[in-house]
Amino acid sequence: MTEQARLTTREAAQRLGVKPETVYAYVSRGQLSSERAPGGRGSTFDAREVDALARRGNRREPSAAGATGGELSFPTALTLIDKDRYFFRGVDAVELATAYGFEEVAEWVWTGELTRGARFTAPPPFLEAARRAAGALPAHSGAMDRLRVAAVAVSAADPLRFDLDPSAVLGCGRMLIPTLVGALPKAARTESDADDTDDTDDGDDGGRLAGRLWRRLTPQVPDAASIGLLDTALALLIDHDLAASTLAARVAASARAHPYAVVSAGLGALEGPLHGAASGLAHRTLAEVLERGGAAPVVADHLRSGRRVPGLGHRLYTGEDPRATALFALLDAIPRAADALAAARDVVDTTARHTALYANVDLALAVMSVAFGMPAEAGETVFAVARTAGWIAHALEEYAERPLRMRPSGHYTGPRPPRPLPLQGPSTGRPGAAASQ
Known part of the structure; x- marks a missing residue:
């Protein structure tokens, strides 16, 4: 030893x-x-x-x-948050995410080994099943609706989904993530996009998942810097200890749910204004700041109504969220993001006059979505795709634990038993039964 x-x-x-x-x-x-x-x-x-x-x-x-x-x-051996920094398997997560792509960082979190040039591919049969299911949704359905439905559809299409061997779970993760991305409609279609069946290389991005996801978030043509920005955002968001969605995923894995069900559990918990959807609120705030020409009236409206200013503060960091710091540095080098970035800094500075709050990753995602003409829910979509890799990592850990170990006890606060059997009323009694008088 x-x-x-x-x-x-x-x-x-x-x-x-x-x-x-x-x-x-x-x-x-x-x-x-x-x-x-x-x-x-x-x-x-x-x-x-x-x-x-x-x-x-x-x-x-x-x-x-x-x-x-x-x-x-x-x-858990996956993520440590300590002294305003966070680490993936002991390595600074920001350094990992800025040095390597999303797929490479995902492999590191999954296995503890760095696989240079890793690429994820969606198998055509699973991709077709996911697209058909997502395409059958009502026109007003959002990206999160499509991701949840796609995960269920791929699960149904995979007869080996109950194989919980680590190699099988890893294979599931490598194909599920690009399949979820491929189930999202492209933001812009041209004649060259007519054949949407080959989703392995959606442009001059070396087959990176970030390139495929970009075309589903905005019609704006990306350059290397913008693809790098999205790639880094995905890598940064892979895991963040036991957030609410990750805990839900681990509970499912503890019950030996298959990986698709684990991801579905995570997606369900993610869709809330206090978790994945928080970036959408920050997006709308930045858009309003740009429309009104400054953050002061927007922040004042939030304070007057007793609402928190979106994109500020994090319970695990005393200063600025390190994920936000990393993304702001990349956004600062992209001229197209200048106005949205200035609006974000205005929000931080204006709010700081009243309370000491720092930017979190939701605000950084909002800068990206506003700057590149993405919808308000784009940040949540990025969050969900990235965190799917983290949920798979936690499933791998949980499958190695004793099953059903997460069984907390409820603290009963109802009436003390025994109570008499409730009497049936005239409108709820069994057919033919006389009403009790």
Whole structure:
């Protein structure tokens, strides 16, 4: 066992989902062994022994009303958020996303290995099933409607969907993500777009998923900088610890739902104004700022009505969201984004006069969607496509855990039993039964 394979008390506690004091309790019971750390300060623990204890379920995970302030906590090796930075498998996520493309970062999150030049391809039969299902929706249906329906359609088309072997789950992720993108209608159609069946290379972008998604978000012709911007946004959004949609995905995986159902669970939780849809609210705010010539009246309207200003603040960061910082840097180098970026900075500066809030990733996505003529829901679409990779990663982790381990207990607040059987009224009684007097 090498030094690299030993954990500090804090790291062991995180893997087990317990307090550091509980780690020492496991040592006293003989459930864990420890060694003094070099220099005699603290203890270290065998990582394999800690993981084995976690798999056996001997740890006491905090309950919904436990000492963690109402938050569930589960061991995960995917994402760490610490000191206003976040990391994918120990590597700075912003550095990864700016150095490599979405597919490469997804492979890293899934496997811990970097696959240079990774590309995802949608199999024609699955792509056809997804497009047919999405195409049957009412004309007013949005991108999220199409993504949810496409995920179900591909699931039905895959007879091997219940294979939860890691290699099968990885294969599912590699084909499902481009299939979801391919199920979205293109934003602009020309005669050259008439044959929409080959979705492996939608332009001069090397077959990157970002290039295919771009053409579904805006009719504006992209350049290398704009495709790079979208590619980085996708990579940045792959995972962000146990957000609401990710927790929903893990609960589904804990019940051994297949990967398509896991993604469907994530998509369902994502579609809310406090999660994935938040970027749409920020988009509308920026559009209004540009229309009214400044942020002051727009921010004032929000404050007067008691509404939060969209795109500002994040409960996990004391300063600016590092994802927003990375995207703002790329947007700053794109002349077409100058007006929308200035509007965003005006919103931040104006709001700062009243409260100390910093930009989050929703505001950065809004700058991109406003600048390039995308619909308000474009940021949510980018979020959903990117986070699908994260949900697959969490499914892989959860499939390796004991099943159905996420079973919190409800705190009953209703009337105490026993109560008498309810009497049937005249309008609700069984046919032929006399009404009780």
